[in-house]
Amino acid sequence: MMEFRYRATDCHGKRQQGQLSADSAREARQRLREQQLLPQSLEPVTARATREHALKHRDFVLMMRQLATLTSASLPLAQSLQALENQCDKPRQKALLHTLRQQVLEGSSLAEAVARWPKTFTPLYRAMIAAGEASGRLDRVLEQLADYSEKAQQLKSKLLQAMIYPLLLTVVALIVVGILLTAVVPEVVSQFTHMRQQLPATTRLLMQLSAAAQQYGALLIVLVAASLTLFRLALRRPDLRLRWHQRQLRLPVFGRIVLNLNLARYARTLSILTHSAVPLLESMAISAAVLSNDFIRQQLQQAADRVREGATLTQALDETRLLTPMMRHMIASGEQSGELDAMLKRTADIQDQAFMSQMTLAVSLFEPLLIVVMAAVVLFIILAILQPILQLNSLTG
CATH class of the missing domain: 1.20.81.30 (Type II secretion system (T2SS), domain F)
Known part of the structure; x- marks a missing residue:
């Protein structure tokens, strides 16, 4: 299965963009039409392009907190990722969420899915997510991960301000x-x-x-x-x-x-x-x-x-x-x-x-x-x- 990046318009003429998984470009266009979307452009996402998606710190922290909130409400993980993807208007983050959701639907754990994004999810984050899934406390771990990342960024900002x-x-x-x-x-x-x-x-x-x-x-x-x-x-x-x-x-x-x-x-x-x-x-x-x-x-x-x-x-x-x-x-x-x-x-x-x-x-x-x-x-x-x-x-x- 391949990843495709698309640009399309809906029935109201509003532009849409994102990523989807399909076995071929033809199947990808068919899926877009089934979603009432008219494809304007469709191109495969290379492995290199996928690896280069790196989220800004603020976006990452917010995404983790939102995912923690949704999973704590007993919402299935794939559905939680879908909800975040639907409300996201940033191409890189939307692509990340889409890919994670597809991998989860294919049977991967969240820890296995995020391992393919090493620039965003460090070994520390991957270990925490794996432990959270194993213990059934993924929501708490995601919240802790966001707190940790935010604390590290605050310390970095204070250091930078002191040195400027x-x-x-x-x-x-x-x-x-x-x-x-x-x-x-x-x-x-x-x-x-x-x-x-x-x-x-x-x-x-x-x-x-x-x-x-x-x-x-x-x-x-x-x-x-x-x-x-x-x-x-x-x-x-x-x-x-x-x-x-x-x-x-x-x-x-x-x-x-x-x-x-x-x-x-x-x-x-x-x-x-x-x-x-x-x-x-x-x-x-x-x-x-x-x-x-x-x-x-x-x-x-x-x-x-x-x-x-x-x-x-x-x-x-x-x-x-x-x-x-x-x-x-x-x-x-x-x-x-x-x-x-x-x-x-x-x-x-x-x-x-x-x-x-x-x-x-x-x-x-x-x-x-x-x-x-x-x-x-x-x-x-x-x-x-x-x-x-x-x-x-x-x-x-």
């Missing part, structure tokens, strides 16, 4: 200094070249910096861009990336930020998977896979191996030496009380708060530091310009 202003301030500062050295300073200091007495050291240094910026400024920009490009290419090698990520954790302030961000993500992912009744070893493997730091991921994958050998979760994680004392205590309490998922969720909330506090502190320290540096640069330029003028006035006076 410092980055913008840095770029503006570099541009201002560049303009001063290449355009303003040369015009001013050229007036001092006719002076017979020796210029002050600050003025001579400023003139040298200005000349260097004019002569080698473009080359410096190219070298910086090339260095960054080479650095990014080097990080494609797993061994170099692992070493770099390990060194990140040793950096003051930044290392703690990276650690807290990854630990919060790990704890939250592990919490939602264990709550969805996914086996612990599978949960640990998936939770480690979502991390951005390769070194932390490696350590937590080794912790999963220790659990497989018979160690408790607390013992295995404690051997990584990544956990804070509070995090270790809460996970141990969760294991002993049988409420591991709840304690992991609380741990993730605490780590999120620690991450945001450290991020806010770093930004609040960086901004005044950059302003002080800029003030020092401007003060140096002003002194370098004023000193020859004052020296000339003292000689003429």
Whole structure:
């Protein structure tokens, strides 16, 4: 059976578009006519085009919440997908829902159906859906999936908002200094070249910096861009990336930020998977896979191996030496009380708060530091310009 994308008009002349499954183009046209639709165009959907359907985060969260609501009302899954498809006006999402419904009607589980859409449904999402279907709690799992995705996006947005202003301030500062050295300073200091007495050291240094910026400024920009490009290419090698990520954790302030961000993500992912009744070893493997730091991921994958050998979760994680004392205590309490998922969720909330506090502190320290540096640069330029003028006035006076 093939997938076809169609454009058609109904009996009222209203345009319709979407996808349908059929054994041939002829059968697809026949099905459209049976639905009182007049085909305008019909083309097969290639496997590549299907794979490239990736939903926006907001659309994905809304779709999961709506599907959770419909399934909680005891509506059959295929019928729930059909209802969402009928009300959807976005081609990509409509195509996704149509394909999922067709695969469910053909006998696939929802977990098997979403596995064909890896860009939209990550291994974490697929494992949660499979666990939800197996336990008969698909509606709750879908709601949790939407909450998890929304929480992750909120954290990402907060991080982006925290970084925008410092980055913008840095770029503006570099541009201002560049303009001063290449355009303003040369015009001013050229007036001092006719002076017979020796210029002050600050003025001579400023003139040298200005000349260097004019002569080698473009080359410096190219070298910086090339260095960054080479650095990014080097990080494609797993061994170099692992070493770099390990060194990140040793950096003051930044290392703690990276650690807290990854630990919060790990704890939250592990919490939602264990709550969805996914086996612990599978949960640990998936939770480690979502991390951005390769070194932390490696350590937590080794912790999963220790659990497989018979160690408790607390013992295995404690051997990584990544956990804070509070995090270790809460996970141990969760294991002993049988409420591991709840304690992991609380741990993730605490780590999120620690991450945001450290991020806010770093930004609040960086901004005044950059302003002080800029003030020092401007003060140096002003002194370098004023000193020859004052020296000339003292000689003429």
